[in-house]
Amino acid sequence: MATVRSIAVTNQKGGVGKTTTVANLGAALAQRGLYVCLVDLDPQAHLTLHFGIDPTALNATTYDVLTADVPLSRAAILVENHLTVIPSVIDLAAAEVEMAGTVGREQILRDRIAAETFPYDLLMIDCPPSLGLLTLNALAAAEEVIIPLQPHFLALQGLGKLLETVSLVQRRINAGLKISGVVFCMHEGATRLAAEVVEDVTRFFSSSRGAGRPWSEARIYRTRIRRNIKLAECPSHGTTIGHYDPFSLGAADYSALAEEFMAACEGRPAGEHEPARPQAQPAPEAVQPAPAEAASAPDQPQPAQEQDEASATAANPAALPPEAAP
Numbered sequence: 001m002a003t004v005r006s007i008a009v010t011n012q013k014g015g016v017g018k019t020t021t022v023a024n025l026g027a028a029l030a031q032r033g034l035y036v037c038l039v040d041l042d043p044q045a046h047l048t049l050h051f052g053i054d055p056t057a058l059n060a061t062t063y064d065v066l067t068a069d070v071p072l073s074r075a076a077i078l079v080e081n082h083l084t085v086i087p088s089v090i091d092l093a094a095a096e097v098e099m100a101g102t103v104g105r106e107q108i109l110r111d112r113i114a115a116e117t118f119p120y121d122l123l124m125i126d127c128p129p130s131l132g133l134l135t136l137n138a139l140a141a142a143e144e145v146i147i148p149l150q151p152h153f154l155a156l157q158g159l160g161k162l163l164e165t166v167s168l169v170q171r172r173i174n175a176g177l178k179i180s181g182v183v184f185c186m187h188e189g190a191t192r193l194a195a196e197v198v199e200d201v202t203r204f205f206s207s208s209r210g211a212g213r214p215w216s217e218a219r220i221y222r223t224r225i226r227r228n229i230k231l232a233e234c235p236s237h238g239t240t241i242g243h244y245d246p247f248s249l250g251a252a253d254y255s256a257l258a259e260e261f262m263a264a265c266e267g268r269p270a271g272e273h274e275p276a277r278p279q280a281q282p283a284p285e286a287v288q289p290a291p292a293e294a295a296s297a298p299d300q301p302q303p304a305q306e307q308d309e310a311s312a313t314a315a316n317p318a319a320l321p322p323e324a325a326p
């Protein structure tokens with residue numbers, strides 16, 4: 001297995017901030033000196049579009065990597081200093097069908113990663129909003145899982161299923177897999193509901209400490225990614241928040257998340273194995289991707305990230321995975 005640290009960013013719930021987190025956390029880490037490679041494993045190709053890459057004008061994508069034995073490095077595109085993207089394309093939706101009859105179909109990405117020596121410190125995989133074969137490939141290939149969660153009522157639905165899937169993959173395919181973190185995205189600090197959900201999720205993960213589950217050591221990141229319209233705008237400019245609006249709340253939050261992430265990596269500092277500079281294709285002519293879905297809340301400062309816990313009541317405890325799951 002290649003030595004590059006690999007993280008699957010996943011949640012089968014759609015629109016919770018997976019792609020935004022992969023793009024902007026990845027870029028913030030790259031700005032801090034890490035060599036980062038972002039893998040777009042979603043047929044929607046939102047991560048690819050986020051960087052202004054036209055998915056229809058590429059020689060190689062994750063589709064070719066999974067279905068045609070193409071090395072990941074052949075699809076690599078250097079998008080920013082220290083930051084590389086392995087793009088996706090809509091055809092990737094067909095890859096699930098094409099891979100279905102292949103023996104070891106859940107482990108194709110893992111084999112592709114193992115087959116190469118990567119000049120990166122970190123590989124982050126942006127997963128589609130499902131628990132299908134593409135996500136299974138990400139879970140089989142990764143050492144860690146980061147779960148972005150949007151703290152509202154429905155966000156907790158499905159968390160049990162996700163944990164069950166991670167547990168199954170850990171038992172059968174990838175013994176070292178663990179959930180390393182939960183990041184709250186589109187957090188609205190002024191709402192009681194956000195505080196309730198954060199409290200419920202924190203309580204759940206705390207209760208599993210030392211229980212030997214893949215999520216027993218999961219960190220609930222203290223940095224909350226606040227709802228910020230600039231984060232929704234920057235994909236339509238083909239860049240990340242640090243370049244689009246470095247003084248925005250979104251830039252501040254992803255910067256803080258990167259700092260917290262790096263502080264949590266004691267023993268695995270940036271540049272630990274002095275990787276060589278990535279040999280990637282230059283980015284193709286930037287396209288004008290479809291405008292990003294507008295965020296519903298205005299760009300406004302958030303008073304405090306922590307809520308008055310005394311005012312919190314259980315948001316939806318029934319939606320949380322049971323203590324014994326799975």
Ligand SMILES: Nc1ncnc2c1ncn2[C@@H]1O[C@H](COP(=O)(O)OP(=O)(O)OP(=O)(O)O)[C@@H](O)[C@H]1O
Nearest residue numbers: 014015016017018019020129226227228232293295
């Ligand atoms: N903190 C934020 N503030 C405002 N808008 C945001 C924020 N995070 C993400 N968005 C916007 O919300 C939408 C969904 O975010 P994103 O694409 O990152 O979610 P996702 O989980 O990757 O979705 P999918 O499941 O479809 O892949 C996008 O339009 C994005 O620009």
Ligand SMILES: [Mg+2]
Nearest residue numbers: 018019042046
């Ligand atoms: Mg996405």
